[in-house]
Amino acid sequence: MRILILTLVLAGYSFAGPVLSPDGVAVDPSDPGLGRLIIGIPGSTWEAWLNDNWGNTAPGDNGDYDFNDLFVRILFGSSGIGEIVGWSAADLNVVTIGGITLSRNDTGPKTFTYVPGAELIISAMDMSTGKGPYYSGPASRNADGAIHWYTEQTVTPTPEPASMLLIGGGLVGLGFLRKKRK
Incomplete structure (x- = not known):
């Protein structure tokens, strides 16, 4: 036995x-797999977390990256069609991914076209506070000069x-x- x-x-x-639950568990910024960009790699899956609370925290402290702000999962198909298969946007009202605008009340997967090998930029706007838009990628894209996004290409676990x-x-x-x- x-x-x-x-x-x-x-x-x-x-x-x-890594265990990331939809109840607000923070993403660890020291994870070496985390980045700031999303690249359209055919056959890949990406996850991204947004922190829209950066302006409310001390300088140098980016706060928590969790499902309360924004979480999105994107699949890149081999034919140049991407699919937004899951998102949670509790605090945000408008998210734009690949030209597709989502609200927190949208349901179901959404598809978009992408250029293989090119960066996909996500923007988010918190309509309730007027903060944003927050762009994925380097801090220089954002008006407050802060890094608001962490992204990770996920791999299906295989034994x-x-x-x-x-x-x-x-x-x-x-x-x-x-x-x-x-």
């Missing part, structure tokens, strides 16, 4: 990744070959144990 539990625990580590071998070996071993007992 211990072997089975150990096998399952070790296999679970091969799927482990490592060693983990698959470990799971397979454990299952074969369990099969032999059952045969010996009978």
Whole structure:
């Protein structure tokens, strides 16, 4: 039984990744995978977080990047068609991605065209406070000179070959144990 539990625990580590929940868990700015740009790479998936609270925090402190401000997930298809598959814009009223304007009440995936290999710029405007627009990319794009976005190209977790071998070996071993007992 211990072997089975150990096998399952070790296999679970091969799927482990960052946990980002939609209830406002902050994104860690020290994550080396985070960037500021979104590049239209065919077949890739990107996630982006916006912080529209920068002006309310101390200089040098960008505050939290979370689902309360804006979170968006974008898929880039191989034919130059992108798809906005998920977003949360609790504090924002207007978001523009690839020429598509979204409000927080919009539902369902939205498609847009993109140029493979080119940067996709996202802009967001908080209509309730009049703040913005906030642009993805370098701080120089924003009137307040602040970095408002963090972006990351996500990778679908795949099991490592060693983990698959470990799971397979454990299952074969369990099969032999059952045969010996009978």
